[in-house]
Amino acid sequence: MLIDLRSDTVTRPSPAMLDAMMKAEVGDDVFGEDPAVISLENKIASMFGKEAAVYCASGTMTNQVAINVHTRPGDEVICDSTSHIYHYESGGTAANSGVQAKLLQGDRGRLNAKQIEENINLDFDWLTRTALVSLENTANRAGGSVYTFQQMKEISDLCRVKNLKTHLDGARIFNALTITGDKPKNTGALFDSVSVCFSKGLGSPVGSALLGSKEFIARARRIRKRFGGGMRQAGYLAAACIYALDHNIARLKEDHKRAAAIGKTLEGMPYVKSMLPVETNIIIFTLNEKLDSNAFIKKLAEQNIKAVAFGTQTIRLVTHLDFTDDMLTEVISALKKIK
Numbered sequence: 603m604l605i606d607l608r609s610d611t612v613t614r615p616s617p618a619m620l621d622a623m624m625k626a627e628v629g630d631d632v633f634g635e636d637p638a639v640i641s642l643e644n645k646i647a648s649m650f651g652k653e654a655a656v657y658c659a660s661g662t663m664t665n666q667v668a669i670n671v672h673t674r675p676g677d678e679v680i681c682d683s684t685s686h687i688y689h690y691e692s693g694g695t696a697a698n699s700g701v702q703a704k705l706l707q708g709d710r711g712r713l714n715a716k717q718i719e720e721n722i723n724l725d726f727d728w729l730t731r732t733a734l735v736s737l738e739n740t741a742n743r744a745g746g747s748v749y750t751f752q753q754m755k756e757i758s759d760l761c762r763v764k765n766l767k768t769h770l771d772g773a774r775i776f777n778a779l780t781i782t783g784d785k786p787k788n789t790g791a792l793f794d795s796v797s798v799c800f801s802k803g804l805g806s807p808v809g810s811a812l813l814g815s816k817e818f819i820a821r822a823r824r825i826r827k828r829f830g831g832g833m834r835q836a837g838y839l840a841a842a843c844i845y846a847l848d849h850n851i852a853r854l855k856e857d858h859k860r861a862a863a864i865g866k867t868l869e870g871m872p873y874v875k876s877m878l879p880v881e882t883n884i885i886i887f888t889l890n891e892k893l894d895s896n897a898f899i900k901k902l903a904e905q906n907i908k909a910v911a912f913g914t915q916t917i918r919l920v921t922h923l924d925f926t927d928d929m930l931t932e933v934i935s936a937l938k939k940i941k
């Protein structure tokens with residue numbers, strides 16, 4: 603049995619999800635005529651208390667469309683130095699929108715209002731115009747850390763006073779809400795736009811949604827099309843996402859429980875030098891000098907377990923829908939065998 607802990611994106615649709623996909627009522631979504639896509643967009647928008655949503659091919663696309671709509675070329679987006687929009691979107695902020703990132707050092711990926719305030723440029727011709735603040739919750743590269751509602755609210759309040767747009771990269775927002783117990787609507791109210799991924803912990807094969815006001819989403823639809831993201835009978839995919847929203851949110855706590863068990867095992871291992879606190883479904887740890895990432899990944903692969911390197915000495919493991927308790931037992935025993 604192969605156990606894949608590289609990402610929560612490796613899940614495959616369950617028979618019940620596939621069944622929902624096969625039964626989807628579809629149409630041409632570029633003409634706005636796909637009932638399943640429309641139904642998904644309405645459902646996710648109303649969950650977060652937003653007026654509208656647009657279904658996109660990926661979370662990279664929803665983030666990039668949002669940045670494009672919120673900014674003008676030459677502007678700046680404030681984000682954490684570990685953020686996905688900076689690291690993992692192929693330079694899209696610069697290439698697609700002509701926007702530069704002002705990288706701040708947050709607390710495990712989480713910014714605070716004070717440090718943002720200190721980094722908003724004054725309105726001089728020679729300074730870059732600060733246009734947007736983008737937060738990530740949970741923060742992937744920072745170990746799946748979670749913002750409290752209060753932390754996000756302080757940032758949101760500041761940005762409103764300072765006339766900055768706010769975007770939430772909520773690729774794993776349901777993992778965060780599972781921890782805080784907050785309602786999606788309360789989080790939605792804090793941001794001008796929210797990106798939600800269905801293809802991470804929720805276990806859909808494809809897609810993310812971008813949420814915002816009617817006017818914002820109308821503009822986002824045009825940019826999605828410009829980026830080549832207008833899809834036709836996308837309802838087959840949207841049906842999987844509707845299924846995921848109905849069935850796969852409540853179970854995220856299981857992923858967190860299994861991640862915590864792996865974290866606990868790793869804590870006692872001599873090859874682990876340090877580890878980020880395991881708050882959700884992501885485990886990031888640094889190896890001591892005797893073992894590098896490549897060697898560690900090879901030792902895991904020999905025991906049929908896949909992981910990814912997050913640097914020469916750093917490893918990431920992610921738990922997900924297709925990772926069971928039996929697999930957890932195997933992983934724990936495999937980790938104990940590594941020298």
Ligand SMILES: *Cc1c(COP(=O)(O)O)cnc(C)c1O
Pocket residue numbers: 659660661662663665686687738740741742771773774799801802810
């Ligand atoms: C995965 C991820 C995305 C989107 O990734 P896609 O693979 O393009 O769907 C965006 N932000 C974060 C934090 C992510 O982890």
